[in-house]
Amino acid sequence: MSDSLPLGEWVDRGVKFVIDNDGGTLERMGSGIGTLTEGLELGLQAIPMPVITALLVAIGFWRIGWKFGLFCLACCYVIDATGFWPQTMVTLALIIAATVISLVLGMPLGIWAARSDRVASIVRPTLDFMQTMPAFVYLIPAAMLFGLGRVPGVLSTVIFAMPPVVRLTSLGIRQVNKEQVEAGITFGCTPTQVLFKVQIPGAMPSIMAGINQTIMMALSMVIIASMVGAGGLGNDVLASIQRLDIGLGFESGLAVVLLAIMLDRITETFGAQGKRQTWRDKLGLKPKDNGS
Template sequence: MNDFVINLPIGDWFTAVVTFMQTHFELFFSIVSTVISFVADNLTAFFNWLPAPVVFIALAFLALWRVGWQFMVFVLIALYVVMGMDLWPETMDTLGLVLAATLAALGVGLPLGVLMAKSDVVQAIVRPILDFMQTLPAFVYLIPAVIFFGTGRVPGVIATVIFSMPPVVRLMNIGIRYVPTENVEAGKAFGCNGFQLLWRVELPLALPSIMAGINQTIMLALSMVVIASMIGAGGLGDPVLAGIQQLRLGTGFQGGLGVVILAIILDRLTQSFGNRQRGDGFFSRLKKTFSGDNQQSGST
């Protein structure tokens, strides 16, 4: 039986590729590390600099405006619970890391999704890569991140970007591809060029799909940032990791509860931007909130 087995040293091949990249792309990795470090460090510093009452007011206002008064009450109570557990700095660190990773993922993923929608060849090439990225265990992403960038926030953010990017690419592609043909033809009839057609017709009609992709990217980024605490990313992953390593059930549960609270707030807020009608302005939304027309939106 063993005579018919061909040895495939895939691990050795991967090691050779990594070694080659370390040798010949050192400048590239240095630039990426500098940019990611600048964005992540400044975002986390900014959120930690903001006074807690300002964060309370800002998130409560967004919750009232985008979802409803019920969700605003939940946000205020949830943030108070986070402060009561003495996890406010860790929560702000996680928020900054998630936003940094999400911005990087969207910066790469949205244009790539447009290219996939416009070219069947690009879609045929990129789709298997996205399948691979989504099925590879999350912990595996930490290995090359540590090899290329060491430990700390930067490799944590980079691993998070790679892990969380596929949904926004896929849903951007699907959203544009399934824009009704009659709308596209109408845009062409009015003299739209390719860019105008994309900006004025396809993207607005694909907005629900795009926002669903952004929502999923944020959720995956949040989950991966917690895992990235294993390589020194910090944030709410630290108490969770401490709970696992030291068998401190209460510490781990508190960290996990903080993650859940942040996930719910970000999830509901990003969902609201995809569910609203495009012509629904700020004052009309606020009026609906107080008149009760927004009650159904706030209870879903």
């Protein structure tokens, strides 16, 4: 650290000040996040593997088609056959917990930034900082504030994964057709009604794209968060690096890739625009001939 501009020392003192004067807030926050994550882990691990597989296959068929449904079946089989199913459920629980917290914090912030240029001017550079700071750096203050385990892993993931949903929520609302907004105001809608009945529905494709990107960034970060004891597939990836075990690294990495593909393809369909497929389209059948 430089003596002429000791930024690192100031940050270190700030973190220590928060630890000494938080009044129990950090403990309550950590307890809430830990309870949420642990509950998700226990819930997912309690569900039999065939049930979760059937659910993913059904969602894959419903949203994309029968080929992707079979792909989901193959993915689940490979993850289970290689022995990484329990770790995958832990990783999925971490992703869900981090994504939920990111959405609860990020979507209102994105709406606020869309409706206020002053807020947007503050939020934009903050999000730039959050996205460009090396992901490993977030682990240090999180571990100092909350120790090792799930909580610092989830919190560092939230910081890393939240910017896309904030950006794309704000962008989507700002790009809603002004004529539609003016029509809503003309018909007597209050600002809240315009927001929920005009702007958010119009911005939904952009918002869903932000949610998709948040899930993907959360997945990448929870693997890194294994360094502070978050658990899941990240533990196996980290162990393979420490042991120089190529086989373990490939198998655990493959489980991460397969989980990422399933989550990405399924969630991106919720924001896609276009003609909705019928069950005949998903099965690859030709349109019914009406004799015309």
